[in-house]
Amino acid sequence: MTKETLASLAAELETCGQTLLKIAEALQAKEKAPIPEPQKQEPASQKFTLEEVRKVAADKSRQGFTEEVRNLIHRYGAEKLSGLDAAKYEAFLKDLEVMGHAG
Template identity: 75%
Template sequence: MTKETLVKLSVELETCGKALLQIAEALRTEKKALASEPPKKEPAPRTLTLEEVRKVAADKSRQGFTEEVRNLIRSYGADKLSNLDAAQYEAFLKDLEVMGHAG
């Protein structure tokens, strides 16, 4: 290798080294910034509405499960869907979703 080639390579190596140092510093700065950020809050769980539950129940009824839907409503202690406790909507929907699936 010629002296000129070695000089060019050493200049390139020095440039690469400086770039690596800049990257390392940027990563350190970013890590510190992330560590000082307050933790992000999880969004509150979405509350189901009677209309959403009614839609799924109506779909199951149209699929031929009318009596099963009525029985499920009764099993939750209500005589009709609108009397179902809103706190039970999620569990009720899960039961509706599996209705008609062989298990």
């Protein structure tokens, strides 16, 4: 490799490193942002069963999002899925649906 090629590669590597630092800073800022309260659902609008919610949550866990599912359950005020208020199933499922999608 020539000195020019090495210099060019070094410059590109430096740019890549700076970009990675910016991404890390953005992720840290996002983690520090307050978590919005889940929207309140009226019990009459319940359309889902615990079994349906459990199936979707298990699918997300199998996809590698076990910790995120657990954190989401806690954000909805429960220690485990069976403790989740049935009125919150629909909103919980919506949050599960977007889990793993960049955005």
